[in-house]
Amino acid sequence: MKNRFSTFDLICSVTELQKLVGMRLNQVYDIDHKTYLLRFQRTEEKQVLLIESGNRIHTTAFEWPKNVAPSGFSMKMRKHLKNKRLESLKLLGLDRIIDLQFGTGEAEYHIIVELYDRGNIVLTDKDYIILNVLRPHSDGEEVRFYVREKYPVDLAKNRSGAPTEEMLREMLAKEKPGDQLKKIFVPKLDYGPAIIEHVLMSAGFPNTCKLGKDVNIDTDLPRLVEAFKMAEQILDQALTVPSKGYLMQKKEKRPNSEEFVIANMEFHPMIQQTPDSETRVMTQHSSSTYQGFQIEEFESFAAAVDEFFSTAESNKIDLKAVQQERDALKKLENVKRDHVSRLNALEETQLQDKEKAELIIHNQEAVDAAILAIRQEIANQLSWEDIEARVKQAQRHNDPVASIIKQLKLNINHITLLLSDPFADSADNKKPSLVDVDLDLSAYANAKRYFDQKRSAAKKQQKTIQSTEKALKSAEKKTKQTLKDVQTMTNINKARKVYWFEKFYWFISSENYLVIGGRDMQQNELIVKRYLRANDVYVHADITGASSVVVKNPGTDPIPPKTLTEAGIMAVCYSVAWDAKVVTNAWWVRADQVSKTAPTGEFLTTGSFMIRGKKNFFPPCQLAMGISFLFKLEESSVVRHKDERRVRSLEEEAEETFKLLTRSGVGESHEGEGEVEVSLSGDEEEDEEEDKMKPIPEEREEEEEEDKEEEEEEKGEEEEEEGDALPPNIPRLPRCPPHTSRSLALSSEEETPH
Template sequence: MKTVFNSLDLAAAVQELKSLHGMRINQIYDIDHKTYIFRFHSPNKKTVLLIESGSRIHITTYTWPKSPCPSGFTMKLRKHLSNKRLENINQLGNDRIVIMQFGVDIAMHYLIVEFFQRGNIILTDNTMSILSVLTPHKEKNVRFAVREKYPMDRAHEKLAPPTFDKLQEMKANAKKDATIHKSLLPVIDFGASLIEHALVLSGLAKNTKFSGDIPEDKLKLLEQNLLKAEEIFNEISTKGCKGYIIKQTVKNVDGTDIENYLEFHPYLFKQFENSQFSEYDTFNDAVDDFFSKIESQSIEMKAVMMEKEVLSKVEKIKQNQDSRIYELTVTQETDKKKADLIMCNSDIVGDAILIINSALAAQMDWSSIDTMVKNAQSQKDPVALIIKSLNFQTNHITLLLRDIYDDVYGESEPTPVDIDLALSAHANAKQYYNHKKYAAQKEKKTLESQDKALVSAQKKARTALKEIKTLTTIKKIQKPYWFEKFYWFISSENYLVIGGRDQAQNELIVKRYMTAGDLYVHADIHGASNVVIKNPSGKPVPIKTLNEAGTMAVCCSVGWDAKILCSAWWVTHEQVSKTAPTGEYLQTGSFMVRGHKNYLLPAQLAMGCGFLFRVSDSSAERHKDERRVRNVENIYEQSTSENKGTDDSRIEDDRQGEKSDNTSGVEEQTVRLEEQFETLSVSSKSSGDDDNENKDTISLSKDECDDSGKGQPLQPDKSASDVNRNDSDDEDDSGNEGPSLQCEEEKSDVKKDKLEIYDDDSGNEGPPLQSEEDNDLKQSDNKNIKAKQKPRNTNKNVNQQRGQKEEKQTDFAVPSNSKQAKETAPLKRGQRSKLKKIKEKYKDQDEEEKKLRMLVLASAGEKKLTKKEKKNLKNQKPQITEKPKFKKPAEVTQKVKEPEDLDELEQKIQTDLDALAVLTGQPYPDDELLYSLPVIAPYSTLLNYKFKLKLVPGTTKKGKAAKLAVETFIRNEECTQREKELIKTVDCQKFATNFPGKVKISVPISTKKKKNPAKPSVGGEETF
């Protein structure tokens, strides 16, 4: 396959590249260490030039993957060539060197590209002094390095075609094995294909020996055709040309045809007239199409080779089985023949055994016995004549035996037969018969197992061919998303969240990928990733997505291995700057954040791994609302619709508490809430252990409220929970049980929800949505959980709208009237015994021990009220002044760019963001799945995924954990055949790079294949 430009190709390419004159360089990128992309622009058009050192240079219309971090050489080119106009482009002499001039006068720079040997790219100033070189080296006495002068006389001039006399001289001086084609290459710089074209026109083959007998008329004809070749070269280099790609059709294993590109040329040469070819308007178009298809073509060819290798294994197994059967058949025939010969010549065989054994018994040495046999053979002794050799080491002799019936018919050629001296003639014959019988049994078993072996091999081959076909199809379809090189996930509300793996990526994410409307999330811990929430719409980002991004920032840091919890925070994109204060220096990946930080809830060290599937456009419609933004209303609606028709007891426990329709449930809850707060006893007092338990469980300590700083989103105003802060001397003993009981009820709810996450038999449905919302309100292990009261009443005469409004306002409020709460909140099943155990556990705890325990837990204790505040609270009717709110990001007022205003990178980002709708974690059985995409995300994001595993800090290494996760998903009994095929194609090494560190994997019971479904499970998860 041709992949490098020759002189003729370079001349054709340079002629077409003159269309770039007057255009300015907009940006420069590198694909790899030797391939670079130059983006040119003018008022009317944009053009992309691709240069591969030593190989090619052409204009491209295809999208090529760019390196995420530009190299030093790329930065040097950007520094000197950005926004400069291309003034001239020429081929230096007739050599494979292209020189491009940018700018004029003092600001002029030259870019020199070499296409011979390994190639090189050199940047010089207006005096041809080298500023930067891709590959520094030394050639004879000339150094190609910075500050050296580039030698312009390096290129050789154009060589004229050899005359007839020159050809005669070359023929006379040619080496014996030299071909005429190789001899002409250094003399004429036309390129190998054009020289071969002249040879074919002259009636000479490419491999004709130059030293051989070549007629003079053919040499004269060759001289004329070389002159015609020179005319072709001049025409191509001055007027331009069409492009041609030479193709070859290869048969696939299944009989389909595959087009294989072989070569590209600016002219249809004589030797390719009978070959398959494609014609293009310009040579540049042909080259661009050729190199863009090489990758796809190589994938197809590799697949064909793998398929042939698989089928050859089946054929080898079949041949091996046939050869074994043949060998066993031959062995049987040979053993039977030898046994028959021994029986036919039993007398003479017995005499030979007797004579040799007698000599051995007489203690004759082996050489003497051999001499005795030879003497007897010379005397024509019939017994000695049949002895061929003596093998005393194995106690055997070899006899030459003939069939007596063969002698009658004149057939000779005796058969050598090994005879055991320890056995008689008949015993030796029996031994050969036994060998024949054993070979027959082995042949029978081989024949029986042959069919099974072939069926097994063919089955494995079909499976392998199917996997190869799937992998080939996926590689053709799947184009890597730009965000796959970072930590990434798609939030529960369809926001793309990306994070840097290292300092370089942290720098890149903020500088290149954070745009207007995006939010920056970070954590106050060393090594935390720079996390960016992509928000192209500019609308406020929901708090759930912010918390998920905060979890990612904390987990992708040293806190994962150290098992340290901390709070994350977010700011808007305009608050992040690379400008450091005077006298300070910001390292790579570090940024200055100015203004107010909005702190999030402390994140748990819990990540998850799962799989997203790319569905076809026809199947994407049914998945469009899977990651929609959920507020209180649609969470309530969805939860009631999901539970419709399920167990009534679960609905009573988890949702409404009694059998009623949705509307009446909301109205009753609102009325109960009003009545509860009407009857709150502000002056009620409690003392003893129950009072301590109530304060410890319900009230948020000062540390909890203030630890995260001003920006913590959860900042409820003074509400009913503040009433519990009265001094214990002013409360009744009977006022303790209600709030304390209610808190334990809420704890039971949280625990039950956790079990439902792992012990969920609903398959793809995932846990109840209410659990997802509760999950957002979880604090770290060393902090308490603020309870959420759900009051009840039977009055249904309040309108629905007001009920919903009041319900929203009381999401984080806790009433403190114990009697009313006890009457309106009946105990759930099993909670009465729980309360007894709690009271039994803490019955001997006094106030001093309580304070010591709280001190150990780093609690700030209770806020002590002054006498004036107590008096005001007694006279004040408790009420909810405002719903506790999280601070939401303000709507971005900056104008979001239209698609036509976006540059290439922004367009690619926008395209991939729009394509998130076709990625789903909840595939339906009848969906058309194209490929799979492994994802590592906060576990709360993956709750509704079909394939999910929980990851917490542990000791399992990344690579092993990735393989274990893939194997677990494949063994899942709910995994369809298509899903297994797509999951198997995932590269575990790339998958492992997204793991935050060493992990412990927790498998949900619903994911693990249950071997004994009848046996109830004790726990909700299995870890390994």
């Protein structure tokens, strides 16, 4: 399987990478010790360049797993190259070396990528003095790749052009007859094995062609000269025109299954000439058979290489993930096995203690006699050796008491007795057991001690069972989390385009307006300074520390009230009012009313602005938020969803609401005498009848009269302010009920910081 760039691959890649020239380096990441990601940006255009030392360099559209902590080499590149423009990207001769120049003048730096041998990545200054090197080493006595040494740019091998007939004659004359023609030219010419094989086949020299047998130096030299002229043309085209990409795939059938496994075997920037001189032409992502391979074509060489290596990397990560899954499951199994063994040991201890206690009770007289005999010997102040000798002497004389004593443990004041159950059946074949007894206790007390140990072991077993359940739950939880993390790690997905507004709080309103809000005071500052335009509206909650919300207006038409209300709800929800569960107001102003200029003697902190003029207040906003799923539509489905998020009139909204109520069964439509009424169903109808029968209390009548008076007064005030309550380019918001109404405008002369 091909896993690194050839010379021709690198030439094609460099030609395609010229699109990065002029872009700024935004950030540097490392995947492992030899693979790095360079993220470039130019306005809204973003590109990610992947460099693997010794193997490849290409742009990638996939999300690669990055190291949590950047390496020292990454930090060094960030320090010198971050936010610098890529001025040039070129090959140094034909040695598979790329020179990336960042910045100009005194701020000029170079990244030199070597894709031959073991590879290397070198960071240098404008004079090619090495600042950092990925793989320090020496190439002979004169060439040293170390910090503060000069990179040997002048040693790069330059392109020599097509060989002449004399050069080819001299080259072939030094070789032995029978050598393959391809193997002769590959180390001597700079074209690489792929191009040499291609042009030789095109000139009629197959792979098995041998010198002296299939090639005549005198007659075949002109054909060879033409073949290498073709190689020069291929290189010239690759240096100027971006190439397409091709993947050679092997299709294998699974055993005992109809499924096929397709494995990427090689990547190429061109389709090589086949032995039968047949060239296959394909459209994008079409497939064809090529020397036993299936071919997939891509629009660019970088896309083909990216697909090839992302699949190969996925296979590596899958193997690593499988091993991690096995380790996690094995660890869980070990925990279970350990707890089972502990429970079995406790249960076995209980059985042994019970059996020993019963044996002591069944042999109570003999046990007491043995304890008494040893006590007497100790009382006679005999040494332990003398006591043991007297016991053995008594055993030789078949003393019944001495015969059950098997071991003296006088250092712990114990003796070991061999006891058997006198009530056991001969068919049980139950053998005598060894029982330790304490010399300070009687036979009954020793039996009680064993029963106490059994009860203690039983309690310990119960506690172990309870702790086992908790431990197993914890271990299973950790294992599931590990498996989840492993599954997340194995996914190398194509990176979705991230829109500029996704770094903020954002949503699309019901009328298809983009609404954005700051996550912190720095983003509040950024939203107003960079993204607030003349036709936009600024929304803020009437509480300190709330998010600055901007409603983006792509046209000149006024923003509808429904969108403004939704933006106000967003401003309130992304404030301390959400945590405090306190309903507060929000307001909106035009973009030209927002200023960063503070009055004399005052100072505006980051994220704070001065509002000059009227603040248009919303009714009290609900603390309600939702979650939505966005689905990407196919092109054929876009037409069916056209105008779903458009500005609707009040009549259209009322009609749609009525349809929804009717469809959900809340009400039924009845036609008669040109009127439409909505009849309540179920409990609501009964509640209405009960309300009709209830008398209205006097206090309620008085309250209604007061409300009517207040409403008439407020109507009069609104009629006086009707001419200047709202600016002409913004439609009036629906009026609030009398008991919740707020002033929609402050004095135009008022200046309010927030």
